[in-house]
Amino acid sequence: MSLKPRVLLVGAGAVGQVFGKYLQAAGCELAFFVKEKYADEARRGYTLYELGVLEKEYEPAAFSGFGVHTSMEEVAGQRWDQVWLCVSSTALRSGGWVGELARATGEATWVMLQPALDDRDWLLQWLPEERLVSGMIPFLSFHAPLKPGDRVPRPGTAFWIPPLSRGLFSGPPERLEQVVGTLRAGRYPAARTGDVARAAAIPTAVLTVFVDALEAAGWSFERFLQRESLERMTQASREAVRIAAWRTQGSASAVLRLLRPAFFKLLLPLASGLAPVDLETYLKVHFTKVSEQTRLMMRTYVDLGRSAGLPVEHLQAPR
Structure with missing residues (x-):
């Protein structure tokens, strides 16, 4: 993997934005792979709020400086070190795009975050086990404000990582080390475990x-x-x-x-x-x-x- 990893995040919802923030902080070259209807919003960039317990109002942080792709041809035209699957278990199974993406991203490490018991086995139909890292999501993330009176000056994505939480990852040792090391460089609380599932x-x-x-x-x-x-x-x-x-x-x-x-x-x-x-x-x-x-x-x-x-x-x- 290059010194400046090239990372493709599939899905730019609340989860994808949070992981993108930390990966960008680690020095990665980021791009999101989204449906065409979400592309303009992504190109404008996002507003993030990191929540705490004591703040009276949360400070917005701009999140931009990443690429946006909407077609498999655009993805296939570039080299990728990591591919992050930031979509739901049902979206993963919808439309037959996973096999195409596996072919379009070469030897990249894939990082799955989906929670269903059989998601990993489903992905292994298209991806060799030695390229797949499994992870879990230890934070809350959502479009803010949730309701009137919430402590945000303008709409954005809010997230909260509870104190002492760790984002666990498992997988082939070399690729696991690259994923965990990258996240830690961006100050995300990543940790290795033997088996995330x-x-x-x-x-x-x-x-x-x-x-x-x-x-x-x-x-x-x-x-x-x-x-x-x-x-x-x-x-x-x-x-x-x-x-x-x-x-x-x-x-x-x-x-x-x-x-x-x-x-x-x-x-x-x-x-x-x-x-x-x-x-x-x-x-x-x-x-x-x-x-x-x-x-x-x-x-x-x-x-x-x-x-x-x-x-x-x-x-x-x-x-």
């Missing part, structure tokens, strides 16, 4: 079932915390955790002991108090946008559970 599988299973249940409760914390809703979600999350542990050959025993209604009654107010954003509104806005991904992931748990002979009664119960 295993590390993220159980927390992701709990989050997915929680989001599905919260949507069924009309995105209302008050309704979600009612006894019937909470009991149903707790049982479904226990099923999803067992399936995730089976799929990744991990251990679920410690998490299963925690998954009680009392745990969520304690956790939800605590998380709401710590986040520098209205968490109820954020979850509604963000996960409404990626609702198809949530549906895909819930179906995946059910399908994998059935194939493994594990219980899925609560996962597939009508909401």
Whole structure:
């Protein structure tokens, strides 16, 4: 890889912009690969807000100085060191573009951030394993303001990396080192782990079932915390955790002991108090946008559970 890595980010939404900010800070030559309808906005550049807990108003930071591509021919005409997939699991599967992009980007390292249990296997249809690095997203990011009165002087993308959070990555050692080293050079809290899929599988299973249940409760914390809703979600999350542990050959025993209604009654107010954003509104806005991904992931748990002979009664119960 060159001393100044050339990085293509697929998707310029809230996630792509945040990773782009840190990669640019590391000295990378950046370009976004977006649909034509988003190209003009990307060429104008973005406004970013890094959130903290104590600030009364957040300072905008301009993010520009990157290329914008809308066609596979433009991408194929350049050399790339890294390709970052900053789109949802469902977008990954839509339109057959992944195989074309794999051919257009030569020997570049690909970095996947998608959370579904079978996303990596799906990508390996077109990409050799020795070129694929897996990562996870440890931050909140969204289009601000979420609601009137939010502490931003003008619209932009806001993000919050919770204190002590680490963005975990795994993959072939040499390519993993390049990805992690680049991010750290840009002051992003990247860390290596043996297997991101295993590390993220159980927390992701709990989050997915929680989001599905919260949507069924009309995105209302008050309704979600009612006894019937909470009991149903707790049982479904226990099923999803067992399936995730089976799929990744991990251990679920410690998490299963925690998954009680009392745990969520304690956790939800605590998380709401710590986040520098209205968490109820954020979850509604963000996960409404990626609702198809949530549906895909819930179906995946059910399908994998059935194939493994594990219980899925609560996962597939009508909401």
